[in-house]
Amino acid sequence: MTVLRTSADTGGDDFKANAEAMLAKLAELRAEQAKAVAGGGEKYVTRHRDRGKLLARERVELLLDEDSPFLELSPLAAWGSDYQVGGSLVTGIGVVEGVECLVNASDPTVKGGAINPWGMRKGFRAADIAAQNRLPTINLVESGGADLPTQKEIFIPGGRTFRDLTRASQRKVPTVALVFGNSTAGGAYLPGMSDYVVMVKERAKVFLGGPPLVKMATGEESDDESLGGAEMHARVSGLADYLAADEQDAIRVGRRVIARLNWRKLGPEPAADYAEPVHDPDDLLGIVPTDLKVPFDPREVIARVVDGSDFDEFKPLYGSSLVTGWASVHGYPVGILANARGVLFGEESQKATQFIQLANQTDTPLIFLHNTTGYMVGKDYEQSGIIKHGAMMINAVSNSTVPHLSVLMGASYGAGHYGMCGRAYDPRFLFAWPSAKSAVMGPAQLAGVLSIVMRQNAERAGQPYNEEHDAAMRAMVEGQIEAESLPMFLSGMLYDDGIIDPRDTRTVLGLSLSAIHSGPIKGAEGFGVFRM
Template sequence: MTPFQSRIHPASEAFQAQRAGMLALVDELRALEQRAADASARASASFARRGALLPRERLSRLLDPGRPFLPIANLAGYGMDDPDPSKVVPGGSQIAGIGFVSGVRCMVVVTDSGIDAGALTESGNQKLMRCQELALDNKLPFVHLVESAGSNLRKYRVEKFIRGGGMFYNLARLSAAGLPVVTVVHGSSTAGGAYMPGLSDYVVMVRGQAKAFLAGPPLLKAATGEIATDEALGGTDMHASISGLAEYVAEDDAHAIAIARDIMDNLGWQNKADDAAANAPAPRLDTEELAGVMVLEHRKPVDMREIIARLVDDSRWMDFKPDYGMATICGQGRIEGHTVGFVTNNGPIDPAGATKAAQFIQLCNQAGTPIVYLQNTTGFIVGRASEEAGMIKHGAKLIQALANSQVPQVTIYCGASFGAGNYGMCGRSFHPRFCFSWPNARTAVMGGEQAATTLEIVARQQAERKGRPVDEARLAEQKEEIVGTFERQASAFYTSGHLLDDGVIDPRDTRAVLAFVLATTREATARTPRAVQFGVARF
């Protein structure tokens, strides 16, 4: 492999303009993340009064200091729970990600009980289930720090209730797969939330704070007339000495987290293998330049090799069939020692590009090489020539290859992701192992202008067939409405808020994120959990 020779000039006016635009989007991302942290911190006085740690303090004590932590679904709920972007508190009232607990790589979810007492939201439910799915796919223990008032009955939706059962289905599957589920109950865990510790393998409860019951005192009185205190009905001492729900009793939050760390330490799941990143050379081309390399207007061309060269070790990579299907780029390189195949786009996917990518995906499967898709395409090419060249059948070959690929696949939305190009580049519906977006990414079935123009043409044709005049004012109003709808929903913040990826990341962090998830998938491949027929039953 030879080092890539960049044609980018960081001092140029175009680069600096692109960098400024990208950094403005990153600042917007960080402001949205901070909004959730600030909303949670406003409850600090009430937490202090009962001697409790704030959710982010609990997470900090749980994780190994100095080790990386990869947040998952950081914008969950943006544009979903509240359509007014200025009022949205993203995150789904859950703090989640992959990190290290006593040296063991784990999926960690912390209820953000500083926000609405940790009441479950639709986006929070979806985020929690996505984290459970990632734990299953990547053979990760699941550590859950729980404090939730349960479902928000004022915002009750029957579909949320029904879909929410997937959380408990996944917990049962994790345990049966031999992946330990460790739950620390810091406060209330009510109704369906009581099944979170109930379906866990190890439960730690904080004395005087933790409570778990299928029906809390108000519902119990309403349903049966029985009157009981929180502690008598579902307190820590009762569950530790009578029901048997709790294995361990902690005196406070810090003690509970220390117990959880001891549980993970005693599993003996620490990865003793040499870290492949230790001696891996950094890219020769500066990863900081990723903030200015990518164009912010999807109609402008960009050579995605410039992106790859700032991700791979020593900026070295092998370009696969560079002169065939040139708008589709395939090749191999290493990221912190991990061999990886890349598939990306310098334009629409044409018949030759689809054929090349399908062959490359099969070769990666033959070699057991993970694949990274860097999405930047306006879709499959259209037109008479491409139809005659067999675009449909060649595109189908690509779909067949990536849908049936057996190696880990990771997708990064870097720029445009339009039409079936989203599918052909392993979009979310094709179940990549991980999926992240850059803040400038745009996703839609087509561009807003294209959609509006298409519908305008149809409207004019209908009017002509019926012999009626065209309402020009109505057409102009319709066009503005359609373009606005498409533009709003194409935003990376909007799609991420609807859990259509695993989070929005700073482009400059892409190499670190890819190295982390590649190490996660490699560890999963090497790990052989001791699966059992059923999840571990509680006694």
Template structure:
């Protein structure tokens, strides 16, 4: 055994300073999350009057009581499009991975309490990401639908990608992944195809309106007069059109039916058992809050993080003496063997070569990779260039891109430049990627970017025979640095969906184990694929 020994002075002044800084950042994230929840719950009187249940409560009811749930892309679209203060973040969708009747699945609900659940452009991107996860991890899908469809202010941005979500539904069905939709209310035009392409549809009496054209559009287009109930009511779809397989009396009854259907899927019975017997780390998760320095320029040892994540704090380091800025090693998370890659600084030529070899060893024995980001990028300078940083860095990126083992990334601190690619950032397609609230992701540090543009601009002025304009150069440097700093924060990156969500550092171990179990189940699951998926006749 190779038990990590912590050198952190828990409770010291520095520890408490670091802890308070990270808690402040976490509070800022929670404040944004709460804005959306509070805005949703403000619509409760209106929902109560209609005999409906709020979207957040629908999610709670469909999930097994006291079971884990990992939310996905919860703040996507923050401060984008119509969102001014974070209250409309989330893309009009509440989604994550949880358990329904013992079945691990992807659960998604239209947030119809805000703008009728209409979908922004980032909401469509979120839907595509959710479908990708469901396909890769072989997760059945429960959709609690009630949406006005696309936000028409951004129709041009939504239209084409919206069609891709329909194509993906057809492919998911053909792949053998069940999709169930509960139509709690409005599902008009393109929105009607989402339940239509599902394998199971539940409608709700006197609430469902699933139709291609509502009464006003129908009259304008054809002159025909018909009620919404005649065109797309729950009873019509269940009794006449045959679009719905089940007719529920209300929201709660519909969710009960959804849970019953999942209980009869024969899915959990074919799920490979997971080992539940393992040791917890020797250090409490709360200590993770005091390890990251409040000053991001101050270095720290990522092995202190690893000691508080892995089973029994047992970590067998690989090539420890070869390069100490890149750390690789083996451990267990929830009794599952993993390879861990992290950084204590920039990636050197030696570190890149070591990591590429380590990835090949994990590939050889099918050990998933966990990347813990904390790097300023690849090392620069004459020595690094002459020692082949481009060559070795390219080999590392090739190894990350081409290895077939599962990959999970956690952006713990900084993740800059091509170092983000080498550490399996979003462009390198990890199975999952989450971020801590203090994290930063950018092409380079904000201050460095400002200085680079200043030097370039000053060079142009001198080349043209001008005296350098110091006032203009100061403004250029400072404004560039400020812009890049704003665009590197955890909130900015999660809004752009550069990760799957921001997490509390103390939840990292639980989330990693949950995700590894999700991947493990998918690896052992055999799907019954067909050519065209399930169709209604």
């Protein structure tokens, strides 16, 4: 039998303490996510509604198939910055007329939907996801263009938005723009470079320069409607393919556009007869210790995520700090790499390298479950070749072409973050649990390293070392690194695609795998030179 058993003591004090701590973190997370949902605040939401307009998330909800899920991406973008949480943009993957699409919706209650630096980066990430997974894109547009006070950060890199649209079209992946209000200046190119454009009568305004700018540039007197109104673009310029009577009609037309795409997925179909996990996913609340220095068995997580809790472990007696094996999630075959005791040794690195190669041989997507402090250090390990063994694993991760999905459960430190397919290694999706932490090393270790270096410098200079200053420096550095290691900080920086409730891990992975299979799944045909 390959069905995983569980040894989790769900009634024990430690388990209960872990669950309480996780629930507290989730409550904090919901409070921060609520800031994104609130948009520009009550004043601007009320003003928007008084104009008879729908909010960004209401537009998304009407666009999607009834009762279908929406996998929101990067909801905490800009967290910890001077900008509104969410970056004035809603992005995610949803089903429209049976087709999985990447949906972007500008939030006009936040500075009129103007794009700020974080909203721009969030849009770039969404475009990457659409391109990597062959997803049609639907833009729900009501934006004043760039946030002008930050133009120095937006203007030059922002051109990528339009480049991505045209490249998607060249790859025969459709792009659709539904324009509900202003789409001005550079923003006018968003509908201008989309395959299909729907504009709302008497509401949509699309022009490179509004009446004031035209007056300043040319001396010409004009009004919004004749310069860039929806009816003008539908009857005169031809920019609008469809003229909608109102917002609901625009969404209806947009859905019909998607319905007529005759869209087909290119990846293999999932098995239809998969089973739910044998073990309760709610138990995931108490699996991760409050102290990440305390290891936990990732099989307990796998048993609550994979179909039927059925897992064929690969090389179970070798490199036991890394669990590898085969399973399926919502009918999609996957390979799983999960850290068991934090540290990666040479054996784990070699085991991972072989396993990644095998997954590429069979075109099988890989899931990386992070809880690592990095590769082992020390004289014996250096002499045994830990660098070249770690390099083998990183080589395999870098050149693997099957889709990768990463979930940060606990620690994800140092080069271990790289070897387990961190953000820089282009996983198709990367999500974090509220318990996750990620940095070059742990806060205490980093502060300790700095202390040792400073102490040695003082000794070489023949100067006394100030122990009081050292203690203050350690405390300051530990506090800084701790704050910068937390998932909300990292999510705000767009280093993940969202922080998820551990209980939702199976669902989120299933939605991600379904989106991934919109495109072909093909393994690598070569990996470059492995140092042996």
